[in-house]
Amino acid sequence: MGLRRRYLPLAGLLAAVIGVQLAASATNSTFYLTQLTMAAYYCLVIIGLCLLMGYAGQISLGHAGFFAIGGYLSAALTSHNFTAVSDTLLMRTLDRAGLLLHHQSLYGDSLLSLQPWLAFFIAIGVAVLIAFVLGIPVLKLKGHYLAMATLGFGIIIYRIVLAAEFFGEADGISEVPPFQLMPGLAVSGDFSARVQNYYIAWALLLFGLLLLLNLINSRMGRALRAIHGSEEAAEAIGINTARAKLYTFVISAAFAAVAGSLLTHFNGGIGPSEASVMKSVRYVAIVAVGGMANLWGAMAMGIILNFMSLRGMFGSYDDAVFGGVLLLIMLFAPQGILSLRLKNILWAKRPMTGK
């Protein structure tokens, strides 16, 4: 694929992002931007999972777990009060480095919490570490075993956040402070910061997409597609399949954790439903609808379906819609919904051309 063909759609997307914001501001309907911001963060999880499922061919039914690790750690570390342990060596060192925040509660008690940047890096670091440690044995598995193992991982994370007092049990964590990225730029749910946050989320998504587009067109991307085709054959031509799969798994986990952390700051809280199996299945569903090995398709479907779901268009049938969509796509169009549309519109089949 030529460089121009790779980057032109990105420029088009950027123009669309700006256009939507201008239109929303002009028609005084910026409330749509809130859902588009959230959809962009979810999309970050989805394009990461798309790399893993579509290109490396490995299913993960536990990605909500990585999202939750990112979100919950960010939330807990920035909103809990660490005054009680402020005398420990670790906390004093962090304090001296300016990584702690001192503030006062409503009643005048002094509060001590971590800087969001520090919490962010800890959260992503933990998610990457867990993905690495989990990935080594898990990615040796195939098919049903891999699906069940990742599902099991997701359920363990769900159980932990539901049972641990540190993570707020069934209530989750609320009143998570804004994330001051740099002076004048913060991830927060304030109404005044709506436009700003819309651009932060979409800039991140575009950046993530750019990274992945470059990755799949690199030596690594070709290796992944070889693995997807046949692992034995890929191994035979000298690809270190275990390493390639592991890196992909870790990258997709990192994407999920980043999205989890930032969306939690944006929403000002996180609850256990973010870690539920249904969320993981939803991510898989969207990747499947988008056409598995199709980053653009996964992204488009991620934005559309998440936006509709967040606007409450599916009512109490939210989960049923995602389950039904998943089932229908897998039954009738395993290549994704875009493959259906193209066939119908173009009538005649075109000869296959290499990408």
Place this chain on the structure above:
Amino acid sequence: MEFSLFLQYLFAGITYGIIYAIVAIGFNIIYNTTGIINFAQGEFLMLGGMISISLLQVMPLPLAIAAAVAITMVVGALIQMVFIRWIENPSVLRMVIITIGISILIREAALHIWGESVRTLPYFIGSSVTAVTLFGTRISPQVLIVIGTCSIMVLFLSIFFRYTSLGREMRACAANRRAATLCGINVKNMVTFSFMLSAGIGALAGAVMSPITYSQYDNGTGLAIKGFTVAILGGLGNSLAAVAAGLFLGIIEAFSITILPLAFQDAVAIAILLLILFIRPHGLFGSSEAARLKEF
């Protein structure tokens, strides 16, 4: 630990263990004829419990359970005929996702029919405080009913697969699909039948366990993952080993309460699952050579 308390835990473990074994056998029956792991297996138990609770309002208990089992078997057959029967040579990933989709749809349908409330069948004999004394400890007769029913099912299934012609035909499909077809066995019908059988035993287990474990629209997923753990522990496709593995997991889980908070009970089973998958993916009782020949 006191001896009677020990027995209490042991019986709780056996009760859950044998239920897990039934779920695992349900997995095995379908896996053997199709090579598919049916992720909607746990939903059959939920349906069995929920339908019999609803039917109890219009008919006596034994009839309600029998009807619930029959209805669930029809549901199982319909699932196979609508979603699976006509797909030629599907990839494993596709089948995994399809059965997950089916399980979500069943669960959501149950949510809209029965709501979120926790329901339960009445105790078959006496009430929740009725107890029989066994080895010096007090056990609810319902526990014995669950253990008895499940044991009879296991016995019935092994006789069925070994001595009836239908059971033998199903085993032939498991051993070699093409050879079975050449012998004049209608493989597709056998697959439909395996879904019915698997739905039926699941529904019966779901109904008899309902007074103890309660029924709710979403308790299928937990049961499915436990059942899968047991199926793997025993080596996929091996039903007698699944009983041993089920009892093993149930008893470990029951005793885990003595050292871990209840909330982590599920995590224990899943941690065991992950460990087994990493160390011996072919199961404690399965052979690695047989596992290598199977398509996952």
